Amino acid sequence: MAFVAIVLLGLPGQAEAQNYRFNSVSIEGNQRVDGATILNYAGIARGETVSAAELNEAYQRILGSGLFETVNIEPQGSRLVIKVEEYPTINRISFEGNKRLKDEDLEGFIESRSRQVFSPSKAERDASVLTEAYEQNGRIAARITPKVIRRSDNRVDLVFEIFEGGKIEVQRIGFVGNRAYSDRRLRRVIDSKQAGLLRAIIERDSFVEDRLQFDRQVLTDFYQSRGYVDFRVTSVNAELARERDAYFVTFNVQEGQQFRFGEITTVSDIPNVDPAEYQDVLKVRPGVIYSPTLVENSVARMERLGIKQGVDFLRVEPRITRNDRDLTLDVEFALVRGPRVFVERIDIEGNTTTLDRVIRRQFDVVEGDPFNPRQIREAAERIRALGFFKEADVNAREGSRPDQVVVDVNVEETTTGTLSFGGSYSTDSGFGIMLGFSERNFMGRGQELTAQVSFGGDTANYVVDFTEPAFLGRDVEFGFRTSYQETDTNNTNLYDTVYGDLRPSLTFPVSENGRLALYYSLVYGEMNDYIGTFPNGILANETNIGGRFSSALGYEYTYDTRRTGLNPNAGVLLSFGQEFAGLGGDVEFIRTSARILGQTKVLNEEVTLRASLEGGMLEYGGGDSSRAIDRYNNKIMRGFEPGGIGPKEGNEFLGGNYYAVAKFEAEFPLGLPEEYGISGGAFYDVGSIWDVNTANAVGPLSSTGFKDRHAVGLSLFWKSPFGPLRMNFAHTIKKEPGDSDQFFDLTVRTEF
Template identity: 60%
Template sequence: MTQNTGGQDTRRAARSSTLRPLLAAASMALSVGLAAAPDMAHAQDFRFNSISVEGNQRIEAATIASFIGVARGETVSAAELNDGYQRILASGLFETVEIEPRGNTLVVRVVEFPTVNRITFEGNERLDDETLSAIVQSQSRRVFSPSTAEADAARITEAYSQQGRIAARVQPKVIRRSDNRVDLVFEVFEGGVSEVERIGFAGNQVFSDRRLRRVLETKQAGIFRALVRSDTFIEDRIQFDRQVLRDFYQSRGYVDFRTTGVNAELSEERDAYFITFNVEEGQQFSFGEVTVTSDMPEVDADLFQNAIRLRSGRVYSPTAVETEIARLERLAIREGLSFVRVEPRVTRNDRDLTLDVEFLLTRGERVFVERIDIEGNTTTLDRVVRRQFRVVEGDPFNPREIRESAERVRALGFFNDAQVEAREGSSPQQVVIDVDVEERPTGSLNFGGSYSTSSGFGAAITFSERNFLGRGQQLSLGVTTGVDSSNYSFSFREPAFLGRDVAFNFSINYLETDNASAEYDTAIGNFQTGFTFPVSENGRLNLRYGARYSEITELDASVGSIIREEAARGEVWDSFVGYRYSYDTRRTGLNPNAGVLLEFGQDFAGLGGDSTYIESTLRAVAQTRVLSDEVTLRATLEAGALSYSSGSSRVTDRFALGPNRMRGFEGGGIGPREVGPGDVNDPLGGNYFAVARFEAEFPLPVPEEYGISAGVFYDIGSLWGLEETNANVLYEDFTARQVIGVSLFWNTPLGPLRFNFSEALSSEEFDETQSFDLTISTQF
């Protein structure tokens, strides 16, 4: 905060001259001029040979005379003189103005407003001087205007209101200086943040208050109110929440939903709001008959009808309709049909609560894209923004495609705001697309710590840049150390290789571990590069090449013969090619309550290296919400197989099951294990694993602002299979383990934490169970 020079007492005494006397003086001058008007009214007109200006210091007399508009020797009326007087006042240059006819001379006496010497701010902490200086319109070395200063105070107050500080007050004051100058000081009382103490709903019956509050951008003040800013009352955010509520209900078939009003009551202390959304839900509608028609003879409507994926009986959603329109328009382009537009026509059937949708194929206007103009991107290259558009100069103009392109630009995460608008170009048949973006920082340098029940405390340093050199590339470097491990990583990703919808990735990782449970150390290095590209609307395919280095060292005396034989091989190098296919229905989101993710991949080693094998992995996840979206049900299946045709696997190559894949057991806690004399107890991992996880998440009857919910889970799985074994190896065959447990979820400013409390229903004698673990909660 900037401070004025000079003694504090002197400044306070001088500040007794505020804006109020200046405004009062201007009002008094106006009354003097009006009082003179009756005297002038007795004479119907005046004629002056000269105009005498008194009191002016900076403003030229000729300038003041020009405001009056009276020419020498010209006859003027009293009303015209009063108009001239008003023009002088309206110039905003004078604190007081008087005009007096004196014979053939018109005398004009003025007192000029002072000039602003400097502008300072006091009492501001949340908004710095630089921010406030950009808000005010008063300027140094310009004529002081009381009305402008008052307007500046209102602007500052509004800026604080946008941060939720509605109790903020701003008082503009002046300090008189020599040579008719003043220092303008804005005294700021920021006040406290007006939080949202409670959010309620009236009229909702299908969805509970708790469920609807999760939809809103505005949140209730919770126990972390000092760190969370989404619980601050901001009026614009409330308006956004109204639209969010509408989208939420309409995506679930409630097409008649509307918010009839929002009541925001301020507490007596003016530090908290109580907000109530008054809603009307209406009835839930489903899709009725879905048809495709065409008013163009050359278009085969049956071809487009077969491409429709919407089926009768599905809950109605505008998003699903938009998705079908986009699919039909893409089909038209593939069929060589230009300027085809799809117009949805919805027929309402109140009797059976269905909506018939007719997709009409019609000929659109012949309008072309003339050019795409991009502004506001000082760091991001034009091509990064331009490649989010599926159209180029000369292509037919499609408003829907432009809207989708705008969403892709916003989804990049490089901009605070991105506005995309279309305007007429050089002719009515040409359109210019204007893209106006506001960039934001995309890099981060993080220093942090971590704790795991399996590896203890650790420290981490990471650097990441999501828009490297403005090319849209992702770059990250990381160093993570723990009690018994160190991990060094580097990764690079180019999302549009050679300007195509193909992502190129490159990563290197080196991990050193001091495995206290097995009493040996490991060193593992991984290199991988590849390409990922779409193969269908929901499918992606990754093709990759990788190399792997592993070594087992520093064996303890208690290590068994299996690991000793594996460590005796020394350094092992593997070279492989592979693929991974993923199918994710969340990319289209036709059902907002459910989603399916399927991933399958294989690596084929043998292109050089020390061994030949095939490693296959599978992951399938299905999720849905029930009981008015209050309860989330999730099922996950994971499996893997490792098959060697030359060489054999080591403990560093085989699969392991721990809390990340199967709760209730420590890392390496189940599966093949060598147990023998001399305290030998070595988990060996397995060539095969299969795990099924089932869980449900639900709210708890505690204040929602605590951010606490709960869940229950059931896991069943096994780890088995070795190439080489001996009489001391146990659990080499498939033996299922089962675990049940409860989870506690806690949303904190540090991240969503998950506390798992588990109990093994079935386990073997040497399995290592784990009744509690703390992790970062991940979302499907």
């Protein structure tokens, strides 16, 4: 609805040739606006000769002030009468017909406010902005109509009548011009999704035009990181179906050829800077598929070396030479002296909860340091990666002098806390309930605090976990974890357990891909109420020991190649750790664990291959021996029940002091639409648990030595609204007598 002001301009018929001189000006109808203000808008002085055109200009100025609904200028001899009708005051603003967006959300979009002067133009702008907000939520059929309800005392109620309409879904996403990667693979890259069975839950199947611009960029990044340097999205066509209930989106792309690195050299334009030293820090080699990320990482390594050597204002300029004949790109890294520009200050705005220091520590530079644009870009990415902000803009501008730069950081905070309550189901422990609290930015300090209580079957768990990512302002992570667990006897548990753990730790980098964690562990473990069949057997004697404390120092080293992204399709994770108990407490032991995991994608990234090898060793000293609660008896491989393999006394599983397992699996598409989030897999596991103290055995023992078990199976992966789920269907192809195999298990999927 448009707002129309009816205006009467009282000028004589011969206005075009008429001049006026007024000895007095009378203003009528104004209540809130002072008469002097109206005269100022009119711009007519007493005794001044004015023409009809100038009177019309005065009328336009008064009306253009936006303060009056109608304006009437009437010359009456030597007297000028200005009659105005003021716009009313907004009594209240309300929204009618909205269900998808709440009133408080809509109020944040509009300019109009209660107790302000009503403006028809502003109300129309508000309606337009609200319509755009609905379009961003995929409801392009939404209509917003502002209505005015007159009240007494020149007040009005402003009502926005809203017709939300239905969501316009993306029915189909297609690609034209792609040869290296299938439509299915590219649909997994972009953020937009096709409508499917889960359309009521998956919001990304709604059509949002701005999202298509983001999709263009991620497609470009995807191809360029894989050597397609000429790739571009020529156009994106979004066609509305005839029924106007769905869009068909088509990305037209040009892939070009895939390039690899050719000759890689380093030259120096700076005296006393040896290019050979900088060449040695490079990880990229000729023949590797070209990626701008690898070039950027190489530049970062060289510039860090320059800082370490005290070479100020060192800049690394990658100079690319293209060889179309052999599809290679030669890269010459030129070490040059950059401009002598310093960081004057870093200004941070928009953070109301997050402390300045949390944002400031994402910068490798401080006030007074040489300015490096690459370091500022990296800091911006780290700020966004925190997950504390909805928006984070980092820009540099000239400071108080030409050789000074001010870095402006503008952020918009988002929610970081989660309160969860729900149920769970496990094929191992049955149904359970869980109550949890998590805050990723505790008290605005960038700390993470998690507390969780869960009950399932005959088990109760209590966990509190705290992490400070920058302990004492350094690149050191401080962690504190405490947990408590109780289990009761049932058909599978032959004894009750009480287990408590307190573990502070410090984790810090030791290389580009390596991190070392040092920790102290205080553990209390107790076994009691044995209900098995061997009253004088191994488990019975272990429950008679009562509670024991262990006090240990430990370390764990991890090496993760995914930190540098040298290969977007592959990665390796290595870890090795040891725990030494005997610093107080009741027992002495050394626990050693190691694992290696690898992943790669093949067949144009349609199939993912994973392999892992892990093992553990527990050795007691000082005359002590392990108990079932201490040994490895958890589930280590698919195809067997938890505690279903390893040493046994009769039919009672004892756990083992050693374990080793190798897992191999492939994940592949099933031909279902990507928006369902369902894929398939196949796996093969081989492993064993062995070794136990047999001094108290009274029943028949089995599997005390290494006995390898083998299992194969199929998996179904589902990225469900409740979290990533994995269903395994296994078949054991080699097992030992007494092993408990398991055909089906349902777990929460873990990603490598």
